[in-house]
Amino acid sequence: MRWMRFRIRTNEEAEDVIISSMMDIGLAGAQIEDKVPLTAAEKEQMFVDVVPQEEDDGIAYLNFFAQLSDDGTLKVSLPLDDEEYSADGRGDVSYQLENEGGREVVKTPEELKEDIFRVLSEIRNYCDIGDGTLSVDITEDIDWMNNWKQYFHKFIVDDVLIIPSWEEPSAEDLEKADKIFHIDPGTAFGTGLHESTQLCIHQLSKYVTPGCEVLDVGTGSGVLSILALMYGAGHCVGTDLDKGAIPAIAENLKNNGFSEDDLKLIIGNIIDDKAVQDEVGYEKYDLVLANILPVVLVPLAPVIGQFMKPGAVFVTSGIMNEKGEEVAAAHRAAGFTDIHMDHQGDWVSVISRKPED
Incomplete structure (x- = not known):
């Protein structure tokens, strides 16, 4: 499977806004490259003895992916149209559970690039996005949507164990936590x-x-x-x-x-x-x-x-x-x-x- 990667140069403060907006136009698998210092929890999950130190310059690169077909077109999954939701437009949860993949559409790389530039231009009206420059390349046969799971593990906040669907709580976890929150981050944007x-x-x-x-x-x-x-x-x-x-x-x-x-x-x-x-x-x-x-x-x-x-x-x-x-x-x-x-x-x-x- 081949993927087209769209790489946006921006700044750290605009990361969340751009990621949310790019998901709205069908881009997936957001990856963030920045120099924000690692938290203690992130350091614990790294398989190195010494964490590399880099000065934070505020620059961030956001990578998004779209599946590339043999004919050179791209498959993207868009949110459902308003009429595909409940009549009042507020969102029918039970219906959406059965259709959570959204609606798949086909676009050319140029059409998707135009969408990206349009969205970035709109965001500039209310948020500093830095350079906002875009580069495009092709990558081969990597499961961008699931590889990240190896880095997300259960953790405890106060008396709550937050645990992904692919892990089980240990006896020690159950001793430390009074509450267990089960989450599948593959369908969420907050873990x-x-x-x-x-x-x-x-x-x-x-x-x-x-x-x-x-x-x-x-x-x-x-x-x-x-x-x-x-x-x-x-x-x-x-x-x-x-x-x-x-x-x-x-x-x-x-x-x-x-x-x-x-x-x-x-x-x-x-x-x-x-x-x-x-x-x-x-x-x-x-x-x-x-x-x-x-x-x-x-x-x-x-x-x-x-x-x-x-x-x-x-x-x-x-x-x-x-x-x-x-x-x-x-x-x-x-x-x-x-x-x-x-x-x-x-x-x-x-x-x-x-x-x-």
Whole structure:
């Protein structure tokens, strides 16, 4: 099997935005090459005695792949069209589970390159992507979609064992962890391994109360929402812009003994879409989670309070240390109180509370 590789030169801050956008046009197997220092967990998984040290220059290369046919065309899998979802466009989880591969289309390399340049141009309007240059080459017969699994292993965050579908918990794991989160990252875009996600997980045991209502903005694969349910939340609502969240959440709900009755997913932008806001509901949430980029967290802050009960807690993450004060300032400007930060590695979580009436 042959693959065409599309290699984009960008910067570290734009990695997540570009990866999500490229998946929307059918590119797969995202690989990141940057010089961000390795975390302690990543170092433990390396089979070397000395970790190479390189100065972080902020440059990143993102590699994406499309299957190359004998006739020179490319096969890509696009998200389902709106009419292929539920009638209200919010996403039918049970239907999407049966059609999680999306719809396969055929494109020429030139057509796909045009799509990539169009998307990069759109991202430039709101995000610095650095060079944004593109190179293309062909690689042979490598299972890009599955080889990465050899590097993802079970790990424990607080009292939670997060374990992929191809591993089993040991007796030692079961002694250390009170909760087990089963995940198949092959269908997800959030595994819990990232430090920003772990920062949010640390807050769940502090702020989830029995039967509470949780709103998870940018829920992705539903890791945080489902863990909130494990900690005793009564119900969760998640919002996301990416319809790829539908099969990812469905799979994770199924693997962990929950159903779509426990976690409602709404596809759309909670910041400026009135229909989404009305469906989310006002002044009904005890805890709001938002593990997304500061470029979204800052405009989210003045909007999110209307969905929270008085005294509710707002947990934000996905923030590099140098951006922490900017996000905290947005919380203050929006009228939140009890603002504090938790740090882990290069990342910070900003937590605040909506004032009581």
